Amino acid sequence: MSFPIKTCVVCGEEFELRPDKPGFANRCPECSAPEAEEQADNRHLSAEERKALSEVNAERRKVIRDLLYRKDR
């Protein structure tokens, strides 16, 4: 029994599309793995969401700093 041979869209290598292959159907196992890790690191946030989040964090730090500064006086 053989599996259909697909060409990876990332590296161009041919690979067997096994039914239990994790990741994308158009990517070889080697190119599917790093993508999964990357998504975990980014916690599925888009670039815009990460930017918004960092802006919120920066604003929060500024507010906390202002509060502490005021308390000290």
Ligand SMILES: [Zn+2]
């Ligand atoms: Zn590949």
